[in-house]
Amino acid sequence: MPITIKNAQEIELMRIAGKILGRVHNEVKKELKAGMTTWDIDHIAEELIRSYGCIPSFLNYQGYPASVCVSVNSEVVHGIPSKYRIIQEGDIVSLDMGLIYKGYHSDAARTHGIGPISEEAAMLIERTKQSFFEGVQYAKAGNHLHQIGNAIGDYAEQFGYGVVRDLCGHGIGSHMHEEPEIPNYRKLRRGPLLREGMMLAIEPMINIGTYAVDWKPDGWTVVTQDGSLSAHYENTVLVTAEGPEILSLVEEE
Ligand code: MF3
Numbered sequence: 437m438p439i440t441i442k443n444a445q446e447i448e449l450m451r452i453a454g455k456i457l458g459r460v461h462n463e464v465k466k467e468l469k470a471g472m473t474t475w476d477i478d479h480i481a482e483e484l485i486r487s488y489g490c491i492p493s494f495l496n497y498q499g500y501p502a503s504v505c506v507s508v509n510s511e512v513v514h515g516i517p518s519k520y521r522i523i524q525e526g527d528i529v530s531l532d533m534g535l536i537y538k539g540y541h542s543d544a545a546r547t548h549g550i551g552p553i554s555e556e557a558a559m560l561i562e563r564t565k566q567s568f569f570e571g572v573q574y575a576k577a578g579n580h581l582h583q584i585g586n587a588i589g590d591y592a593e594q595f596g597y598g599v600v601r602d603l604c605g606h607g608i609g610s611h612m613h614e615e616p617e618i619p620n621y622r623k624l625r626r627g628p629l630l631r632e633g634m635m636l637a638i639e640p641m642i643n644i645g646t647y648a649v650d651w652k653p654d655g656w657t658v659v660t661q662d663g664s665l666s667a668h669y670e671n672t673v674l675v676t677a678e679g680p681e682i683l684s685l686v687e688e689e
């Protein structure tokens with residue numbers, strides 16, 4: 437499958453899909469508090485997504501059993517919500533969600549601290565978000581794809597962080613996962629030429645320690661091998677001639 441170029445009508449639908457998801461993230465963030473379970477978060481987010489007339493895209497995706505991936509502390513991504521997992525003050529919680537609006541996908545992730553968190557956790561969250569912005573500025577027609585990951589990886593590694601290599605960002609559109617694969621670390625090759633109308637889900641996953649990860653026996657939850665904290669930040673992004681248009685980021689009220 438080649439990298440798809442979205443037409444004006446598809447771009448318009450994906451702008452709406454992105455904006456709704458950005459709002460859902462902002463609304464879920466307000467509800468987060470110590471004492472709730474990761475299942476509570478899933479329930480709140482699913483209801484919000486459906487209240488906007490959208491479909492939670494993760495639910496039943498390759499058998500995934502929930503609408504949101506909730507990954508706590510040393511969990512990197514794809515944590516499965518559970519009625520038995522209570523979030524506590526000092527935790528960092530990554531929320532990854534996707535939705536479908538009129539056949540088009542948006543995908544975005546945020547990492548939040550619960551109550552007061554350690555300085556090292558707060559820095560990790562901030563720098564993971566910043567690594568996305570370091571990379572996304574290269575999402576411009578005429579550039580090459582791997583400029584994005586080079587910038588993300590170089591930025592994060594200067595702090596001694598491990599940039600996860602076993603998972604990547606991806607193209608997005610009428611499917612959640614489309615070509616191209618978008619690494620978050622430096623590559624020798626320059627990668628495909630970026631063209632106007634490409635849609636990219638750029639999603640750095642950054643660990644305080646080693647980049648190496650393992651999968652838990654549930655088959656989904658990705659954890660850091662050394663048990664260090666991990667953060668995730670993702671948006672759905674349109675490539676234009678002028679630069680990136682970040683579709684899933686909505687200003688908080
Ligand atoms: N949001 C993930 C990604 O960015 C995919 C989630 S996998 C699912 O690629 F199974 F939970 F849907």
Ligand code: CO
Pocket residue numbers: 543544605606637639670
């Ligand atoms: Co994604």
